[in-house]
Amino acid sequence: MSMGLGLIGGVIANNADSSLSEAAPIARLTTEPELILVSANSPYYNFSDLLKDWKDNPSAVAVGAAPLRGGLIT
Known part of the structure; x- marks a missing residue:
């Protein structure tokens, strides 16, 4: 497997x-490889801030994922 x-x-x-x-x-x-990226003008300065906001209001945080060789899943 x-x-x-x-x-x-x-x-x-x-x-x-x-x-x-x-x-x-x-x-x-x-x-x-794993990355968590936010916009340069994002209010998040660390993962803890992002995670707290995501837990407090999941629908307010947009999440996307990209496979290794192109494409984007949102």
């Missing part, structure tokens, strides 16, 4: 019947 952040997100987002605790990683074949 090959897995990455897509698998982890899928398990969580879809309330899967299986859990990640049923699998044991035995090798790392690749890494996935």
Whole structure:
């Protein structure tokens, strides 16, 4: 079985019947770069501020994701 952040997100987002605790990683074949970016004129200066606002008012924080080779998911 090959897995990455897509698998982890899928398990969580879809309330899967299986859990990640049923699998044991035995090798790392690749890494996935992860970034959290905000606009330069954003009111957020650190992740804690962003996370607090997101928890307090989830619909007010727009979130998007981009696959490694182009495209944008919002």
